[in-house]
Amino acid sequence: MSDASTTSSGGFPNPLAWLGRGTLGLLSEIGRISIFSGRTGLAAFSPPWNLTQLWKQIVAIGFYSLPVVGLSAVFIGAALALNIYTGGNRFGAEQFVPNIVVLGITRELGATITGLMLAGRVTAGIAAEIGAMKVTEQIDALKTLSANPFRYLYAPRFLAAALTLPILVLVADIIGVMGGWLVSVYALDFDSTTYIRNTVDFLTMEDVSVGLIKAVIFGMVIALMGCYQGSKSSAGATGVGRAATLSMVGAAVLVLAANYVLSTFFVQIGI
Amino acid sequence: MTKPLLELIGVEKSFGPNHVLRGVDIDVAPGRSLVILGGSGSGKSVMLKNALGLMTPDAGKIVFDGEDVTHDQGKEREAMRARVGMLFQSGALFDSLTVWENVAFRLLNADKMKRSDAKDQAIETLKKVRLGASVADLRPAEISGGMQKRVALARAIITKPDLIFFDEPTTGLDPITADAINDLIIEQVKALGAAAVSITHDMASARKVADEIAMLYEGKIIWRGPASEIDHSGNDHVDQFVHGRADGPIQPAL
Numbered sequence: 001m002s003d004a005s006t007t008s009s010g011g012f013p014n015p016l017a018w019l020g021r022g023t024l025g026l027l028s029e030i031g032r033i034s035i036f037s038g039r040t041g042l043a044a045f046s047p048p049w050n051l052t053q054l055w056k057q058i059v060a061i062g063f064y065s066l067p068v069v070g071l072s073a074v075f076i077g078a079a080l081a082l083n084i085y086t087g088g089n090r091f092g093a094e095q096f097v098p099n100i101v102v103l104g105i106t107r108e109l110g111a112t113i114t115g116l117m118l119a120g121r122v123t124a125g126i127a128a129e130i131g132a133m134k135v136t137e138q139i140d141a142l143k144t145l146s147a148n149p150f151r152y153l154y155a156p157r158f159l160a161a162a163l164t165l166p167i168l169v170l171v172a173d174i175i176g177v178m179g180g181w182l183v184s185v186y187a188l189d190f191d192s193t194t195y196i197r198n199t200v201d202f203l204t205m206e207d208v209s210v211g212l213i214k215a216v217i218f219g220m221v222i223a224l225m226g227c228y229q230g231s232k233s234s235a236g237a238t239g240v241g242r243a244a245t246l247s248m249v250g251a252a253v254l255v256l257a258a259n260y261v262l263s264t265f266f267v268q269i270g271i
Numbered sequence: 272m273t274k275p276l277l278e279l280i281g282v283e284k285s286f287g288p289n290h291v292l293r294g295v296d297i298d299v300a301p302g303r304s305l306v307i308l309g310g311s312g313s314g315k316s317v318m319l320k321n322a323l324g325l326m327t328p329d330a331g332k333i334v335f336d337g338e339d340v341t342h343d344q345g346k347e348r349e350a351m352r353a354r355v356g357m358l359f360q361s362g363a364l365f366d367s368l369t370v371w372e373n374v375a376f377r378l379l380n381a382d383k384m385k386r387s388d389a390k391d392q393a394i395e396t397l398k399k400v401r402l403g404a405s406v407a408d409l410r411p412a413e414i415s416g417g418m419q420k421r422v423a424l425a426r427a428i429i430t431k432p433d434l435i436f437f438d439e440p441t442t443g444l445d446p447i448t449a450d451a452i453n454d455l456i457i458e459q460v461k462a463l464g465a466a467a468v469s470i471t472h473d474m475a476s477a478r479k480v481a482d483e484i485a486m487l488y489e490g491k492i493i494w495r496g497p498a499s500e501i502d503h504s505g506n507d508h509v510d511q512f513v514h515g516r517a518d519g520p521i522q523p524a525l
Binding site for chain 2: 142
């Protein structure tokens with residue numbers, strides 16, 4: 001049976017009703033995420049802190065992400081060097097490979113690739129873990145044992161991601177530049193010493209800082225999306241799976257959107 | 272007559288068009304064990320979550336030890352929960368913690384007890400539910416379902432609460448293990464002198480642990496009486512439920 005309010009007289013979906021319901025749904029979701037983020041932020045930036053949980057999450061989010069971040073960075077750096085070489089070759093600008101690799105990695109790709117990889121590895125993991133806790137009543141159990149889930153579960157993940165992402169991005173920057181160096185020296189016949197000197201000469205603290213500041217924001221987004229989707233996971237394996245998928249997609253899109261907004265901001269202020 | 276420790280007065284709760292609780296009135300006094308029967312989907316768990324403050328009723332009052340706690344938050348809510356234990360249907364043990372850390376969770380987190388002291392107390396409490404110190408350092412996934420229920424019971428009683436809720440305490444257990452859990456519940460509730468509220472559809476468990484039995488049907492308590500009178504309730508709904516018949520006024524939840 002069709003709902004009269006959402007179908008036109010011919011039985012086709014009423015586009016205005018569809019649009020209205022979609023808009024209301026979107027606004028409600030933004031409201032819920034904002035309230036959730038506010039409560040998580042409040043728990044994260046006010047004592048008492050659960051240092052045991054924070055340390056566990058720093059290890060889980062930061063330390064165990066090192067291999068995936070390192071591997072992604074080396075390949076991105078290598079591919080970037082090859083493409084810049086090929087493109088630069090068209091107008092005799094091959095010598096700028098080290099400069100553009102270090103600029104691209106530190107300002108943009110190091111942070112973005114780390115953010116996207118962690119949106120997959122960490123956000124989905126957090127959502128699945130918290131979703132499973134929710135459907136097995138562990139979150140209710142926490143509350144009955146006088147533990148606030150915002151302090152015990154969400155704030156440590158939020159802080160751990162915000163603290164470790166900059167370190168991971170720094171690692172990605174170093175390994176990404178190394179990837180470019182490897183390809184340039186061993187495949188493109190660049191002189192190793194000249195490549196390194198050009199890289200160091202061109203590198204500025206501002207470029208590195210831009211990537212690190214982005215990383216803090218990406219870390220917050222990654223943890224919040226995982227915690228939020230997990231906390232509203234519906235019952236059963238399907239519900240937990242859906243929460244993991246939604247969290248990963250949401251975090252990836254938000255990382256890219258935040259990257260654009262932050263890049264615009266840094267350009268505006270001249271960094 | 273003893274003053275009730277917990278009272279639910281006219282409690283209503285709906286989820287959209289689904290009116291789960293339609294005015295529940297129930298109370299339990301210290302030292303008494305009340306079992307609430309009801310079919311699947313009758314609202315037993317929702318009632319329990321309202322009583323615990325995990326949900327807020329749409330209407331009605333929750334009174335704990337004479338205080339209206341219906342809308343309590345923060346420290347007031349924590350003060351109530353510090354006097355309440357809860358055994359969840361699934362056990363709800365934390366996978367990432369060891370058995371003893373689960374049992375001592377409140378001591379470690381809310382009471383800030385030293386880990387060595389908390390572990391000693393957890394092991395003592397595990398002994399009360401017939402579990403040896405050897406399980407203390409295992410993870411919940413490494414022990415059987417019956418043992419998990421005992422660990423969950425140990426977690427519920429470690430702080431010597433005044434009121435303990437049991438949500439389907441014997442679900443998923445074989446009859447012998449279920450009976451052992453029932454014995455432990457009776458033993459520990461008596462030892463603590465606590466009030467107990469159990470929700471179940473396991474008649475054997477209800478008969479064993481209850482001083483009083485009430486029946487929840489279509490969001491209301493339709494019968495309440497001493498456990499000894501459950502077979503002579505004079506209520507068709509209760510009679511059908513007690514004898515497990517498909518025919519009768521209650522439609523099977525298919």
